[in-house]
Amino acid sequence: MIEVNNIAKKYKGAKKPALNGITFSVGKGVTAVLGRNGAGKTTLMRILSTQLTPTSGSATLDGYDIINNPQKVREKIVSIPQEASPIGILTPLEHIIIYLSARGVATSDAKKAAHRAMKALDIDDVANKTTDELSGGMKRKVFVAMALASNAEVIFLDEPTTGLDPISRLEVWHAIRALKGTVVLTTHYMEEAKELAKDVILVDNGRIVARGTIEDLLYKYRNLVRIEGMKVGKNWHKAGTFYISYVQKSQADKYVGKNVTIKKFDLEDIFIMKGLGGNISQETESSSGDWE
Amino acid sequence: MRANTIWAIGYYYGWGSIKRGIPYTLMTLLMPLSLLFIFGLISGSGLAGAVGGGDLISYAILGGFISIVAGNALSTMSDASFWRLQLRIQDLLVATSMTEVEYMLGLGLSNIIFSLPGLAIYVVIAYSFHIFTVLSFVITLAILVAMAIATTALAFILSSIPSHMRNVWGMSGVLSLALTLVPPIFYPYTLLPKPLLYLFMLSPATPAAMLVQGLAGLQPLYLPAFYVLVAETLAMLWLAKRFTKWRQD
Numbered sequence: 354m355i356e357v358n359n360i361a362k363k364y365k366g367a368k369k370p371a372l373n374g375i376t377f378s379v380g381k382g383v384t385a386v387l388g389r390n391g392a393g394k395t396t397l398m399r400i401l402s403t404q405l406t407p408t409s410g411s412a413t414l415d416g417y418d419i420i421n422n423p424q425k426v427r428e429k430i431v432s433i434p435q436e437a438s439p440i441g442i443l444t445p446l447e448h449i450i451i452y453l454s455a456r457g458v459a460t461s462d463a464k465k466a467a468h469r470a471m472k473a474l475d476i477d478d479v480a481n482k483t484t485d486e487l488s489g490g491m492k493r494k495v496f497v498a499m500a501l502a503s504n505a506e507v508i509f510l511d512e513p514t515t516g517l518d519p520i521s522r523l524e525v526w527h528a529i530r531a532l533k534g535t536v537v538l539t540t541h542y543m544e545e546a547k548e549l550a551k552d553v554i555l556v557d558n559g560r561i562v563a564r565g566t567i568e569d570l571l572y573k574y575r576n577l578v579r580i581e582g583m584k585v586g587k588n589w590h591k592a593g594t595f596y597i598s599y600v601q602k603s604q605a606d607k608y609v610g611k612n613v614t615i616k617k618f619d620l621e622d623i624f625i626m627k628g629l630g631g632n633i634s635q636e637t638e639s640s641s642g643d644w645e
Numbered sequence: 646m647r648a649n650t651i652w653a654i655g656y657y658y659g660w661g662s663i664k665r666g667i668p669y670t671l672m673t674l675l676m677p678l679s680l681l682f683i684f685g686l687i688s689g690s691g692l693a694g695a696v697g698g699g700d701l702i703s704y705a706i707l708g709g710f711i712s713i714v715a716g717n718a719l720s721t722m723s724d725a726s727f728w729r730l731q732l733r734i735q736d737l738l739v740a741t742s743m744t745e746v747e748y749m750l751g752l753g754l755s756n757i758i759f760s761l762p763g764l765a766i767y768v769v770i771a772y773s774f775h776i777f778t779v780l781s782f783v784i785t786l787a788i789l790v791a792m793a794i795a796t797t798a799l800a801f802i803l804s805s806i807p808s809h810m811r812n813v814w815g816m817s818g819v820l821s822l823a824l825t826l827v828p829p830i831f832y833p834y835t836l837l838p839k840p841l842l843y844l845f846m847l848s849p850a851t852p853a854a855m856l857v858q859g860l861a862g863l864q865p866l867y868l869p870a871f872y873v874l875v876a877e878t879l880a881m882l883w884l885a886k887r888f889t890k891w892r893q894d
Binding site for chain 1: 647649650652653657658661662665728731732733734739741742892
């Protein structure tokens with residue numbers, strides 16, 4: 354169980370805080386922290402995994418304070434950094450043994466745990482190949498295998514599939530589904546959050562802009578549709594500035610044949626509306642502003 | 646401090662680097678072997694007497710031992726920087742109970758292991774030229790270990806400074822020259838004026854070379870160098886613990 358209470362972080366010399374009063378709690382299962390690049394996701398992960406001290410606020414992990422009792426917290430967590438890459442000349446087996454040794458596991462136990470984890474993730478056949486020989490997806494699976502082998506209660510995965518091709522991403526998703534306990538993953542891929550998490554936390558500009566299960570969030574906006582197209586002034590055109598607007602389903606007919614695409618409301622739309630600070634109106638069309 | 650943690654990094658990274666990177670292992674031998682070859686030619690030509698160098702081959706062999714160990718210990722800087730900046734492995738490990746000293750000693754041990762093939766070649770050469778007695782060889786090994794720890798700690802401190810790998814490569818090139826070639830490793834330490842010798846003693850390779858040259862009977866045994874080496878080893882370890890950027894704060 355992770356409880357985060359009003360965490361804020363302002364880096365030295367930065368004009369704006371990276372995190373601006375974040376409060377939430379998560380239990381078992383996968384929670385996705387969703388946000389654009391620079392939203393504050395990685396800062397949050399680093400604070401929760403005891404790598405960074407917040408400017409203010411507090412957080413506990415299974416009752417242990419992350420600031421005052423980081424050693425206890427570290428015994429319970431695995432934190433896989435964003436864009437982590439394996440050491441090319443080492444094998445997956447060697448990576449997992451080194452990682453488990455860093456956690457204080459004896460080498461013989463680490464070997465057994467490594468093989469179990471690799472078998473569960475279907476990478477046992479490449480256990481003794483150097484990671485230089487593996488695909489991008491397999492390389493990321495090595496890190497997921499570390500998490501699985503560690504048997505940690507809480508696992509932080511910071512953008513685990515960034516930069517991967519679609520097939521490799523599917524492979525990593527498959528691996529993440531094998532993880533037990535509390536998993537907090539950050540991503541900017543909507544479909545990744547939908548595939549892996551029941552619970553999502555939408556973060557933008559260092560604040561939580563929405564929180565809930567995917568079903569609940571979508572239910573809340575069930576009467577909206579998304580209109581997207583080019584605008585010149587107030588009129589939709591074939592060319593112009595790209596706009597996204599949200600209107601009542603009942604008004605969608607008005608937009609047919611107006612150089613716009615009408616789309617079903619989806620998770621990313623909450624993110625777009627809240628993230629860009631657009632006013633949400635269920636009565637009239639409301640612009641969400643420029644969207645590049 | 647957990648020996649198992651240090652051993653895991655040291656053994657797997659060190660041994661993995663040898664068995665999967667033979668050309669790179671051999672590359673670390675190029676400079677000392679080249680110097681040995683050149684010194685051998687000079688000795689054979691009778692030029693040695695002209696330059697006043699005495700037994701140049703002995704210096705080249707002893708220098709080779711120090712150069713291999715110090716050079717590989719310095720490469721901890723590239724390894725630690727690469728693991729931190731490019732691979733993000735340091736970020737992975739700081740969220741465990743591993744300490745910065747365990748991490749540093751693990752990388753240092755890997756580089757000592759990586760030095761072993763080169764040292765083995767030099768042991769054979771040294772044996773052929775009757776450089777050591779058994780006792781002086783054992784003491785030399787202890788000196789090399791102390792120097793490796795001090796140099797590794799220095800390299801580890803410096804590894805946390807650069808924010809781009811390009812700067813790491815530049816720094817390690819300069820350091821390699823300043824710490825393993827310019828100091829009196831391949832030539833008698835008595836050739837240096839005292840002020841310059843004291844300056845060069847800032848590099849752990851210098852007191853190590855002075856002791857090794859003394860043990861081999863090539864130069865007078867200068868015992869204060871032993872205290873300097875021990876002090877530098879302890880000081881570097883303390884500085885590494887104090888100043889290395891480990892966690893983000």
